Amino acid sequence: MKKLKQVASFALTALIVASAMTGCANGSSTSSAAQSTANSAAGPSGKVVMWEADWNKTVTPDLIKEFNKKYPNVTVDVQYFPDEGMSNKYLLALQQKNGPDVIDMQIGWIPAFSLSGGLLDLTKYEADNKLDDFYTGALNACKVDGKLYGLPYRTETHGLIYNKDLFKAAGLDPEKAPSTWEEVLADAKKLTKGDVSGFALPGKNPGNMTYQLFNMIFSKGGEVFSSDSKSLLLDKDKGLQMANFYNDMFSKEKVVPTSILQNDGVANRNLFTSGKVAMYMSGPYDLPTIQKANPKLNVGTGMIPELGTGKKVILGGWSVAATSYTKNPDAAAALVNFLTSAESSIKYSNTFSARKSTASHYTDANLQPFLKSLEFAQTLPAIPQLAQVQSIASEQMQGALAGTSSMENAMKAAVTKANELLSAK
């Protein structure tokens, strides 16, 4: 009897484990069966899983409701993820061909992600789509070797964000943002007083640091990469000039917070919001956050200094892509096209839509410099090693900011290391 009990308890344990495992398997097999039967019906139908950024939680559900009015047979299951570790998670899923059907992702990730073979070429689904309505830079960023791996819905560039009250207190014109880098420095010197710094630059987070440096170089009409993207140009001409300027603002002119090496883009926004920094560079997405955290702050904006005809500024943005292993490509492509349409993207994007025809929708005065910047916006070259190059450059910049080497030597070291990497492929 005792033995029977023991055997029974073991069998029960085994059964629980086994049922838990088959439970998962059953779930997926029934859903795929449902999809294949549904596929035979007219129009796209079935289930689509979408991976979404968690800051879109407030807008996506409504958009999905609208999508379902148009496509009542498609069920969309939206799963939200935080920014932290997002690109890693997405990449791993794409590599293992085991993830969602549709992904909301940064435009800049597309070149690297497409190499995993996990993204669907959307070209054949776009016959009726007005592709020339997209900002050219944003659309081009989604193309790799002539294939279209996603469609943009959100675009933005950095601009200058400044505190009008601090400008007034320092005797500067609060309605006019500095338009050259010399003016930025002169104004920053006047603004630096007590515990307030005139200008903020990031010294942490490779993406944040290089984004600012590259924009500064582009605003001077310089280049960061050679035209064949095989070499980095930070050790000469405008590249070195602006790298030195970055360092001098901190080390020599002391108009940047001494905590620079601790500050990433978010930290700088917080310093600005609390009135400890008078100017910094960021995207229009920071404006509502600042407004909400400190409604009394009098914010002004401008384009990146010296930006104009013949110059450029980095285009950032988000896109919607479908996966190559989706069991329901028609429904997935329908969702991509819906979310990136002019009407949807106005609601979907928390900055600007990626559609040119939506420009008149944005009327806020502080948004105008950012909107104008879009004319000059171009994405960084679509090289898969971009993140690695950014990391190499930012590590060397940190060395110079910490005073362990000169900026010139740091940039030389960065170029040597990066060129080795870029020519290896």
Place this chain on the structure above:
Amino acid sequence: MSKKSKFSGIGYVLPALFIIAFAMLGPLIYTIIQSLYKSTLYTPTWQFTGFSQYASLIMEDEFRQSIGHTLIWTVGSVTFQFLVGFAAAMFIHQKFLKGRTGLRILLMVPWVLPSIIGAIVWQWMYNSDFGIINYFLQSIGLVNSSVAWLSDPKVAMNAAIIVNVWKMFPYVMLMIEASLQTVPESIKEAAQIDGARPIRVFFTVTLPHIWGTCTTLILLLVIWTLNAFTFIFVLTGGGPNNATQTLPMYIQKMSFQNYDFGRASAAGTILFIITAFVSIVYMKLVSRDGDKS
């Protein structure tokens, strides 16, 4: 023990064993195999390269530096985690102390607080412009200009170690104090009657009693610290200019920034070998000590 109860014992552990094999052994073997292949995002298929990735890692300055940083990080953290925890346990164990329960709970806060929250709070405390630590040090006149705790390559590692000690000392305190409570009063009293002074009582009665706890604790701390990631990731991100890049940080960077999975696996395997080696040698040393006594 009869045969049938032995069988039922295996039956009970089998599900757990299966899960452990699935969740731990599987990835470990996978990592070791992957370390022998070139596998990056840009190479769609794995190419067998033997031990060449290990060789190139050992030749790389950045990798060797990160091993050095791991060593400083581990020795520094574990030494002070243990010493501070031990001292706190001795202190809190004193009977004359009033409100010991309250104090114990208060001291446990760092350990109970999620690491990520602790790290972010420390990050702000360390801030060279607005951090409370610099404010305090300057107001009592200990330093003239603010210390760049996380930005100065010479200071950043120490700053990270301080946070790690802060986080883990309560755990050491808890374990040591629990162990102290098992030391029989009668033996201590007997030693006192024989004329032993408190220090003598501590070394001849208390310490041998809690020795087993101490050695296990140190081993656990070493393993945890070797593999620790959160604090350095949040506080310094491995910077400035890789000054605080430990091996786990290097592995993370190799795989999730450079997408070089083969190389990351090789580095991961090296970390595994280091951890296993340290653990085995340590256990051998400790158990030999045990034989002597």
